[in-house]
Amino acid sequence: MPGFGTTGDYDERAATWDDEPDRRARSQTVARRINDLVGPTPATRVLEYGAGTGLLGFALKPFVGHMTLADISEGMLAQVQKKIAASEMTDVEWRRLDLTTDPLPAERYDLICLQLILHHIMDTDQILTALRACLAPGGVLVVADMDLEDGSFHREAYEGYFGFEREPLGEKVLAAGFASVEFDDVLTVHKVRGGVEREYPMFLMIART
């Protein structure tokens, strides 16, 4: 079952995606919290799924080992390729990967991170099961996403979920074969909607195998 997201939209937005300072700052905050709560090492093999331009993955890279940045948008992946080429990093790679339709990759990862992508994927149970299957023994899935909101977060045409309620999401995670799940209040996104500043809390979900 395909995800909700249309790649055309992200293809067009990719070149200016990193221009928003709040977006860059959020990724730094999420990366630091992942480092604090999960404690990766230079041996930790990481997949960032739905990586976009790789804002989270590049922020996390100083704390981890080999990094794979995966997405379905050619525009986003082109930005990732430029960043890899411009960086000194030799152990970062990109790949086109849609775990809603593609066969599972052969690689297994110690840490898989998703930032603001789970709400774009229609079949939550399927993607959680696929992500679980991509983890090495002892691996950890970390999801940074929105708490349930009223639908005002996305201004553009949008067909995904309006965030998640934590408890039902946690139940889905356990049903997908994870041994434990916990939630952390990682940050609050501020956006102006209808001339009023609105707050959208984000959680960090940590699911262990």
Ligand SMILES: C[S@@+](CC[C@H](N)C(=O)[O-])C[C@H]1O[C@@H](n2cnc3c(N)ncnc32)[C@H](O)[C@@H]1O
């Ligand atoms: C809201 S953006 C978030 C990008 C990045 N994680 C960030 O926080 O800046 C959602 C991303 O998910 C990607 N995406 C949508 N559906 C996907 C799927 N089925 N598999 C992989 N990536 C997908 C889009 O191309 C887009 O880059």
